Amino acid sequence: MARQLDYHTIRAIFTRFQAQEPEPKGELYHTNAYTLLVAVALSAQATDAGVNKATRPLFASVDTPQKMLDLGLEGLTEAIKTIGLFRQKAKNVIRLSEILVEQYGGEVPSSRAALQSLPGVGRKTANVVLNMWWHVPAQAVDTHIFRLGNRTGICPGKDVETVERAIEDHIPAEFQQHAHHWMILHGRYICTARKPRCADCLIRDLCPFEEKTE
The missing domain is CATH 1.10.340.30 (Hypothetical protein; domain 2)
Structure with missing residues (x-):
């Protein structure tokens, strides 16, 4: 588990996430x-x-x-x-x-x-x-966010409740609404469990993960 990243590094990470995908969407189909x-x-x-x-x-x-x-x-x-x-x-x-x-x-x-x-x-x-649906900046911590949070130090914690609190405490307010979507998508497609795609990672230089893949 990586140590908690500092405020400026976290801001830089989410600034990049936002620039890449300003309005991230959940992937579950729904109509209401x-x-x-x-x-x-x-x-x-x-x-x-x-x-x-x-x-x-x-x-x-x-x-x-x-x-x-x-x-x-x-x-x-x-x-x-x-x-x-x-x-x-x-x-x-x-x-x-x-x-x-x-x-x-x-x-x-x-x-x-x-x-x-x-x-x-x-x-x-x-x-x-x-x-x-209600646009409340609530953070839903799934397996992707738990892995990403601990691997990168964005929001480390031993359980999902601790990771959820770390998101709320350490990610700047302007990124809270979309924070969990950015992290889910990054964990699902880039920072994968067995072989993270570090070469394709837009925050590679900001991530302290030592076992980066080529």
């Missing part, structure tokens, strides 16, 4: 707040591409909690059977849809506490929805 919530819940221990393959046809006709309840558990289970842990995820989505209809008028709440009270929705899922 509800389909985003479902997509993120389904993405646990699954790839975005794998989730999108199942949800694009699903969301074409099922884009509200009530429509999901009309589809039913059996129909949803069949629709997402290519996604890992699909049986439990289908149960969670049906139950959270029931709660949204019964308690929230079919709308997705904009409160982290309310989101985390839904079945299958943890802090990371809640933070993704808050960030992508």
